[in-house]
Amino acid sequence: MLETFAALAEPNRLRIVELLRDGPKSVGDIGETLTLNQPQVSKHLRVLKDAGLVDVESRAQQRLYALRGAQLRAIDRWLDGYRALWDARMEQLGDLLAELGENDPPKTTSKSAKPKRPSKPKKRAR
Amino acid sequence: MLETFAALAEPNRLRIVELLRDGPKSVGDIGETLTLNQPQVSKHLRVLKDAGLVDVESRAQQRLYALRGAQLRAIDRWLDGYRALWDARMEQLGDLLAELGENDPPKTTSKSAKPKRPSKPKKRAR
DNA sequence: CGGGTATATGTCTAGCGCGGCATATACAGG
DNA sequence: CCTGTATATGCCGCGCTAGACATATACCCG
Known part of the structure; x- marks a missing residue:
C-alpha cells in the first residue's frame, strides 16, 4: 500500500x-x-x-x-474502508456541514445541527 | 491526484x-x-x-x-480507468497477450489481437 | 565474433522532506 | 492580565531520491 x-x-x-x-x-x-x-x-x-x-x-x-x-x-480494496465517506448518506452530511460553515460560523463548541433544507439527494456514489 | x-x-x-x-x-x-x-x-x-x-x-x-x-x-475515479485490468474479461486478455507475446513477438506498436483460446471467465471484479 | 541496438547500472550532485527542537500564536480561566 | 494548555511555525541537519552523464550488459545480425 x-x-x-x-x-x-x-x-x-x-x-x-x-x-x-x-x-x-x-x-x-x-x-x-x-x-x-x-x-x-x-x-x-x-x-x-x-x-x-x-x-x-x-x-x-x-x-x-x-x-x-x-x-x-x-488500492481499490483499501478505499473500500472509506467509501462511506462519499456514499449518498454521507454526502448529505457533507453538504449540511458545508452550509453550516458558510452561513453560521460555528462556535467552537459545535452543537447538534438542525436540518433546514431537505437537501436534494445526489445521483449516485461510485 | x-x-x-x-x-x-x-x-x-x-x-x-x-x-x-x-x-x-x-x-x-x-x-x-x-x-x-x-x-x-x-x-x-x-x-x-x-x-x-x-x-x-x-x-x-x-x-x-x-x-x-x-x-x-x-482516487477511486482515477482507478476507473484501470478497473479493466482486473476485471474478468481483461484477465483473459492478459493471458492472451502473454501467449501471443511468447509465440509471436508483437511490434511495440501493437495491432489488434485475434482471440484464440476461449479462456474461462473469472468470478468477479471489485 | 565484431558492431550496432536496447536497456540496465553506477556515480555524482542538487534539492526536497522528515524529524527534532525551540518558539510563536491562540484561547480559556482565574 | 497572567498562566496554562493546545496547536502552529521556524530553523536546522540529514537521509533519500530524481536527474544527468558515463558505462556496463544483453541481444541480434552479418
Whole structure:
C-alpha cells in the first residue's frame, strides 16, 4: 500500500503508469513519448516493478513493460474502508456541514445541527 | 491526484488518515495514539489539509481534524480507468497477450489481437 | 565474433522532506 | 492580565531520491 502510493507519487512515474494503461510499451517508446532520458525511464520502471505495478517481458533486446492490476486493485480494496465517506448518506452530511460553515460560523463548541433544507439527494456514489 | 498520492505516500500520514477513518480527532489525540511529537503531527496534518484530504474545525483551543472524502473519491475515479485490468474479461486478455507475446513477438506498436483460446471467465471484479 | 541496438547500472550532485527542537500564536480561566 | 494548555511555525541537519552523464550488459545480425 505504502510502497504503491510512493511509486505513484512521482510525476513521471504516474505518467508512465497512465501511458501503460493503453497497453505494454518498450522502454524506448516510453522515453520518447514522455521525453525522458532512457536511464531515468529504466529507473522509474524499476521502482514500479519493485512495487508490483508493472511486469516485464523480454522481447529480443527490448523489454516490454505492462501494467499489472494487482496493486491498483489493492488500492481499490483499501478505499473500500472509506467509501462511506462519499456514499449518498454521507454526502448529505457533507453538504449540511458545508452550509453550516458558510452561513453560521460555528462556535467552537459545535452543537447538534438542525436540518433546514431537505437537501436534494445526489445521483449516485461510485 | 499526484498531490494526493504524495500525501498518502508518507507512513505516518497514512496512519493518520487511517486513524481518522473512525472519526475526527484532535492533534493531541493523534500524536498520542501514534506516538508522534506534536509539531510533527501538525505538519503532517498541514500536508493532508493542503492535499484536501482532511478538514479542520476549531473547538476552543484544539483543532479537530476530519477526513474528507473528496480526494479519496478522486482516487477511486482515477482507478476507473484501470478497473479493466482486473476485471474478468481483461484477465483473459492478459493471458492472451502473454501467449501471443511468447509465440509471436508483437511490434511495440501493437495491432489488434485475434482471440484464440476461449479462456474461462473469472468470478468477479471489485 | 565484431558492431550496432536496447536497456540496465553506477556515480555524482542538487534539492526536497522528515524529524527534532525551540518558539510563536491562540484561547480559556482565574 | 497572567498562566496554562493546545496547536502552529521556524530553523536546522540529514537521509533519500530524481536527474544527468558515463558505462556496463544483453541481444541480434552479418
